Amino acid sequence: MSLQATTQRAWSPLFQLRGVSRRRPDASGEPVAILDHIHLDLAGGLITTLVGPSGAGKSSLLHLLNRLDEPDEGSILYQGRDLRQWDVVELRRSVGLVLQAPVMLPGTVEQNVGAGPRLRGQALARERAVELLRLVGLAPALLERKAADLSGGEQQRVSLARTLANEPRVLLLDEVTASLDPGSARDVEELIVGLTSRLSLTAVWITHNLAQAERCGDHLVLMAHGRVAEEAVTAGFFAGPATEEGRRFLESGKEVHP
Amino acid sequence: MSSFTLSMTLAFTLLAVAASYWQRLALERDILIGTVRAAVQLLAVGYILYFVFHAPSLIFTFLMVAVMVGVATQNASRRGKGLPGVQWRVLAALTLTEVVTIGLMLLFRMIQPTPQYVISLSGMIVGNAMVVAGLLLNRLQGEVDARRDELRVLLSLGATPRQAIQDQLRAAVRACMIPAVDSLKTVGLVQLPGMMTGQILAGASPIVAVRYQILIMFSLTSAAALCSIILGLLTYRLYFNQAYQLAR
Known part of the structure; x- marks a missing residue:
C-alpha cells in the first residue's frame, strides 16, 4: 500500500527521488553502494523522519536534497523540477541544512545569524536578528557574544536561526539533537516542531531516537543498507510496522529508547 | 678564491656527514649526493652565466x-x-x-x-x-x-x-x-x-x-x-x- 493511500491528510510530494543511487569507494578503493535505487516521495508541509541503523545512508540521502552531494544514478525532483535545473545557490537557500554537530563560523552570534543574507550582499537588520534569536529561544543579549563560546545547545539554536535567516521552505535536520543533553534535546525538538508548524515548513529529520520520531514526525522512512525498508505514517508504523525489517528495528529501538 | 681553497669547503660537508653518522641520522648518502649535485649545478650555471653575460643577444x-x-x-x-x-x-x-x-x-x-x-x-x-x-x-x-x-x-x-x-x-x-x-x-x-x-x-x-x-x-x-x-x-x-x- 502506498504511503499516500495510508495518510489521513492528502499531501503532495515536495521531493521525488527516482532510482537514486550513490556509491563511494571503500577502504580498498572499490565502489560500494551507500544508496541503492531509492524511490521515495517526501511530503511538503510535513515532518518526515528518517530512521535506521548507522550506515543505512540517511545522511547521504539528506545531503543529496540540497545538492551538497550528487547521485551517481537517478534523479531528484524538487517542486516538480530536477534539482540539476535549479540554480544551486537559490536551491540551497530554499532547502536549509542543519548539521548534527553545530559548526559556528568565526565571529559573533550576530555574524553567524546574518551569514546567509550577507552572502547575498544584504545586511541582516538588528531587529530581524533579535526576532530570529527569540524564535529559537535565545536571549537577544547573546548577539554580541562570540559564537564559539556558547554551549552546545545554544550553538545548535544559533545554527537553526542561521538557517532560518535564509527563509527556507525546507529544513534538512541531521540528528540535530544527538549531541545535546536530554533537556536541551527536548527543548530543540519542541522548537523545531513549533517552527515547522508556525512557518509552514517542510522538515526532513534524521533521528536515532525512535521516541523522538514518534513524537515529532508525520511520516517515517526506515532505511537499511542504502534502501528504503519501509515508509509509513508515523502513527501507523508505531502501531505495527508492515515489514519484518520494520518490526525488528522497532524492537531494537525500543530497547534503546523504551 | 683559489681552486685549493674551494676544495677545502668540502670540510663543511664532511662535518655534516660526521654529525649525521654520529647521531645515526642516516643522512650521509643524501648529504653526499646533495653536495655533488650542488657543486655540479653551480659550476655548470657559472659557465652558462659566463656565456650568457657575454652573448650578444x-x-x-x-x-x-x-x-x-x-x-x-x-x-x-x-x-x-x-x-x-x-x-x-x-x-x-x-x-x-x-x-x-x-x-x-x-x-x-x-x-x-x-x-x-x-x-x-x-x-x-x-x-x-x-x-x-x-x-x-x-x-x-x-x-x-x-x-x-x-x-x-x-x-x-x-x-x-x-x-x-x-x-x-x-x-x-x-x-x-x-x-x-x-x-x-x-x-x-x-x-x-x-x-x-x-x-x-x-x-x-x-x-x-x-x-x-x-x-x-x-x-x-x-x-x-x-x-x-x-x-x-x-x-x-x-x-x-x-x-x-x-x-x-
Whole structure:
C-alpha cells in the first residue's frame, strides 16, 4: 500500500527521488553502494523522519536534497523540477541544512545569524536578528557574544536561526539533537516542531531516537543498507510496522529508547 | 678564491656527514649526493652565466629566465599533488610575478636591462616565489582539510565557492606573507642577507650593497604578495566542482 493511500491528510510530494543511487569507494578503493535505487516521495508541509541503523545512508540521502552531494544514478525532483535545473545557490537557500554537530563560523552570534543574507550582499537588520534569536529561544543579549563560546545547545539554536535567516521552505535536520543533553534535546525538538508548524515548513529529520520520531514526525522512512525498508505514517508504523525489517528495528529501538 | 681553497669547503660537508653518522641520522648518502649535485649545478650555471653575460643577444637571458620559471613550476607544483591543472596555474603565477616585478624594476630604471641584473634578480624573485607558491598550496590544502565543516555550512547557506573559501584563502596568503614581512622587520639587525654579504665580500661598498639589498627586500615582499594572491585566486576553484560541491 502506498504511503499516500495510508495518510489521513492528502499531501503532495515536495521531493521525488527516482532510482537514486550513490556509491563511494571503500577502504580498498572499490565502489560500494551507500544508496541503492531509492524511490521515495517526501511530503511538503510535513515532518518526515528518517530512521535506521548507522550506515543505512540517511545522511547521504539528506545531503543529496540540497545538492551538497550528487547521485551517481537517478534523479531528484524538487517542486516538480530536477534539482540539476535549479540554480544551486537559490536551491540551497530554499532547502536549509542543519548539521548534527553545530559548526559556528568565526565571529559573533550576530555574524553567524546574518551569514546567509550577507552572502547575498544584504545586511541582516538588528531587529530581524533579535526576532530570529527569540524564535529559537535565545536571549537577544547573546548577539554580541562570540559564537564559539556558547554551549552546545545554544550553538545548535544559533545554527537553526542561521538557517532560518535564509527563509527556507525546507529544513534538512541531521540528528540535530544527538549531541545535546536530554533537556536541551527536548527543548530543540519542541522548537523545531513549533517552527515547522508556525512557518509552514517542510522538515526532513534524521533521528536515532525512535521516541523522538514518534513524537515529532508525520511520516517515517526506515532505511537499511542504502534502501528504503519501509515508509509509513508515523502513527501507523508505531502501531505495527508492515515489514519484518520494520518490526525488528522497532524492537531494537525500543530497547534503546523504551 | 683559489681552486685549493674551494676544495677545502668540502670540510663543511664532511662535518655534516660526521654529525649525521654520529647521531645515526642516516643522512650521509643524501648529504653526499646533495653536495655533488650542488657543486655540479653551480659550476655548470657559472659557465652558462659566463656565456650568457657575454652573448650578444638577450634571447639567452630570456631562455635562462624561462628555465628558472619552468624548474620552479615543477618543484612548487608537487605541493599541489592531486589538484588537476595545478601546474599551469603555478606557471601562470610565477610568470606573472616575474614579469611584473622585473618589469617595474626596468620601467623605473632601478636596474639596467643587462643579463647580469635581470638573471641575478630573476633568480631571487623566482626562487622566492617558488617557495611562496609551494607554501600557499600546502597551507590552502591544510586550511580546507581543517575547516571542511565550515565550508560545508557556508555552501549549504548558499555561498559561492569564492565566498565559502574566502577566510581559508586569506589565512593561506597571510601565512605566505609572514616570512617576507618578518624579514623586512629584522633585516640588518638579525641577518645580513646573501646578496649584500656577497657584494661586501666581493669588495663593494656596504652603502652600495645596502641600496641593492633594499631593492631586493622590497621586491621580494611584493613578489610574495603577488604570487600568493594570484596562485590563490587561480587555485581555490579546484576544491569545488561545477555544482558548488566540495570536490576533494
